Amino acid sequence: MIFMSKKMVMSGSEAIAEAVKLCKPKVLPMYPITPSTLVPERLSDFVFNGELEAEMIHVESEHSAASALFGAYATGVRAFTASASNGIALMHEILPIISSARFPAVMSVANRTISGPINIWNDHSDAMSERDQGWIQFYCESSQEAFDTILMAYKLAEKENVSLPVMVCIDGFALSHVYEPLQIEDQKKVDSFLPAYKPENHLDPKNPKSFGPIAFPNSFFEFHEQEQVAMEEALKEIPKIHAEFKKEFGRKYGNGLIDLIDMKDAKYALIANGTSVGTARVVVEKLRSEGKKVGLIKLKTFRPFPAEEIRKACKNLKAVGIIDRHVSLGSEGAITLDVKSALKEEKCKVEGFISGLGGRDIDTKRLIKVFETLKKGEKGFWLK
Amino acid sequence: MATEKLKFNKGAVINEPGSTKKYKTGDWRTFKPSIDNSKCIKCGKCWMNCPDAAISKDKNGFFVIDYDYCKGCLICEKECPVKCITHKVEEK
Numbered sequence: 001m002i003f004m005s006k007k008m009v010m011s012g013s014e015a016i017a018e019a020v021k022l023c024k025p026k027v028l029p030m031y032p033i034t035p036s037t038l039v040p041e042r043l044s045d046f047v048f049n050g051e052l053e054a055e056m057i058h059v060e061s062e063h064s065a066a067s068a069l070f071g072a073y074a075t076g077v078r079a080f081t082a083s084a085s086n087g088i089a090l091m092h093e094i095l096p097i098i099s100s101a102r103f104p105a106v107m108s109v110a111n112r113t114i115s116g117p118i119n120i121w122n123d124h125s126d127a128m129s130e131r132d133q134g135w136i137q138f139y140c141e142s143s144q145e146a147f148d149t150i151l152m153a154y155k156l157a158e159k160e161n162v163s164l165p166v167m168v169c170i171d172g173f174a175l176s177h178v179y180e181p182l183q184i185e186d187q188k189k190v191d192s193f194l195p196a197y198k199p200e201n202h203l204d205p206k207n208p209k210s211f212g213p214i215a216f217p218n219s220f221f222e223f224h225e226q227e228q229v230a231m232e233e234a235l236k237e238i239p240k241i242h243a244e245f246k247k248e249f250g251r252k253y254g255n256g257l258i259d260l261i262d263m264k265d266a267k268y269a270l271i272a273n274g275t276s277v278g279t280a281r282v283v284v285e286k287l288r289s290e291g292k293k294v295g296l297i298k299l300k301t302f303r304p305f306p307a308e309e310i311r312k313a314c315k316n317l318k319a320v321g322i323i324d325r326h327v328s329l330g331s332e333g334a335i336t337l338d339v340k341s342a343l344k345e346e347k348c349k350v351e352g353f354i355s356g357l358g359g360r361d362i363d364t365k366r367l368i369k370v371f372e373t374l375k376k377g378e379k380g381f382w383l384k
Numbered sequence: 385m386a387t388e389k390l391k392f393n394k395g396a397v398i399n400e401p402g403s404t405k406k407y408k409t410g411d412w413r414t415f416k417p418s419i420d421n422s423k424c425i426k427c428g429k430c431w432m433n434c435p436d437a438a439i440s441k442d443k444n445g446f447f448v449i450d451y452d453y454c455k456g457c458l459i460c461e462k463e464c465p466v467k468c469i470t471h472k473v474e475e476k
Contacts, residue, residue, distance in 0.1 A: 102395030163394065201397045208401035215396055222392045 005186040012175035015143040015182050016082070016108045016168065017042030019150035021052045022190040023106075026077035029057040029068030031087065034120050035172035036110035039082035062087040066094035073103035074211050076202025078154065080105075084172055085112035088126040092133070098165050099134025100223060101211055102230070104157030104197075105165040106150065107135075111274065111325075112172040113358045121359020122172040124274065128302075128326040128334045134227045136166040136234055137303040139273040143180040145253055146170045148245065151185075152256070155194050155241050161233040163200070173359070174275040185249060193248050231304040238301055257306035259298040260313055262288055266295030268374045269314070271339060272323040273299040276355070276362045280323070283367040294371055299335060307342035314339075319349040319374040323367070323383075325356045336380075351380030360384065409436070413456035415471040421446050423468035430460035430469060 010018065017039050028047070030040035046052035059065045065081045072079035083091060088109060098105050113123040127137055138153065140146040146168065153166040170176050201209055215223055235257070242256030253259055259277075262284050263269060272280045277298045287294045297313050297320075299306075314320050320343075324333025331337065336352030343350055353370050356362045366383050373380070393399060419430070424446055431439045431447050438454040439447050449460075461469040 100396065201395065201399075210398035210401075210403060211395070213396055213398055213403075219390055219392060219396075222390075223396050226392065226394065 010182045012170045013038030015147040019147040025080040027072035027079040029065045031065045033087040035176045036084040062090040066091040076199035078197040082108040084110040095133040102163040109169045110172045110176040119358040124325040171275040235304045257301045261296040263295035267293045269295040271297045310342045314348045317348040321370045353383045355383040415456040417471045420468045433463045
């Protein structure tokens with residue numbers, strides 16, 4: 001077996017599988033769904049080949065996958081699952097059970113819209129619909145970022161003051177199926193960055209404990225509050241882990257919460273997450289070459305929401321446009337709502353642009369239109 | 385449980401076994417059954433049918449109700465062949 005770092009060309013899904021292998025999970029409850037299928041496919045190859053010593057459980061649904069993920073963590077081992085779209089929706093019931101038990105699970109999401117009408121293509125409605133369930137959420141722009149984020153996700157989740165599960169989101173097809181050069185790190189280096197998992201609590205007949213008990217009105221509130229405190233802790237830990245990652249592996253994505261691109265003297269900016277950040281980079285570069293003072297804020301971490309970072313970044317802007325690949329029907333995009341709340345005391349105008357629903361392109365032409373709208377002081381709209 | 389000071393362990397983990405015993409479900413009771421031993425034939429049907437195992441046998445072979453756990457379902461009253469079990473509305 002070769003344990004040296006190597007450069008390969010891989011899809012976002014395969015990058016995730018490679019990273020998960022290096023994190024050595026012991027249990028993999030998996031249920032394939034487009035466009036996440038390549039993740040369980042590669043992981044089952046690794047188990048079959050003997051490259052990864054883990055129990056792959058072929059569950060009968062995503063509800064069972066999430067339940068087995070809970071069970072695996074109750075036994076005190078590192079575990080992993082992957083899903084998308086309606087698979088995430090089917091997990092909905094179990095997601096807050098995992099987070100309230102404070103199990104540091106990691107799951108990858110190949111973002112795909114939630115049907116219906118039936119649609120297998122990318123938007124963020126699957127993960128965004130779970131934003132309130134106590135899971136940390138990272139969004140990735142490239143295969144390399146997906147790989148790196150998995151390593152950081154386990155490290156963050158397993159911090160004692162955090163102890164919350166993490167979703168690592170990659171755009172379905174736009175990243176899950178896109179092949180890019182990927183630096184696969186050496187096992188020894190990964191082991192030193194991410195030491196073996198030591199559970200605080202686990203099932204043990206010699207030391208009996210109960211997991212997932214009932215909490216009455218006299219205690220439920222306090223347990224929920226503890227999760228909120230842990231989210232606030234995560235907000236502090238993410239930049240620290242990010243700095244540590246950069247020191248070890250030489251790569252960084254802003255400070256782990258957000259990344260600022262051409263924001264120094266910018267008057268107008270976009271906030272985007274996932275692969276649309278790549279397109280926005282091209283647009284910002286083009287407009288900058290024409291002398292326009294525009295910038296880009298990449299939102300890497302969505303939960304916990306880095307409100308203070310966003311506020312600082314937008315302080316001197318005239319207007320900011322949000323590229324939301326999701327809409328809370330009857331209201332606005334999830335990111336737009338959070339940014340509006342973060343900037344309530346700032347002069348910067350916030351305009352939401354519902355974009356890319358059900359796999360609609362977010363191309364350079366559309367993003368240039370967003371900048372033109374901001375400049376004219378007009379309202380945000382559905383970027384069809 | 386209500387009398388103990390609440391501890392909010394991380395992840396709501398309960399660190400010691402047998403915690404259910406501390407949870408006195410008798411609090412739920414609306415109807416309070418009682419047994420008239422002068423009529424009781426010691427057949428044990430109440431004991432057999434109690435879904436909460438809240439009825440036990442005393443040293444004289446009579447049956448006693450543990451009101452800490454009796455939820456007042458009144459199955460015992462229904463099952464008693466000599467009608468020695470009756471109930472009142474619980475007063476708290």
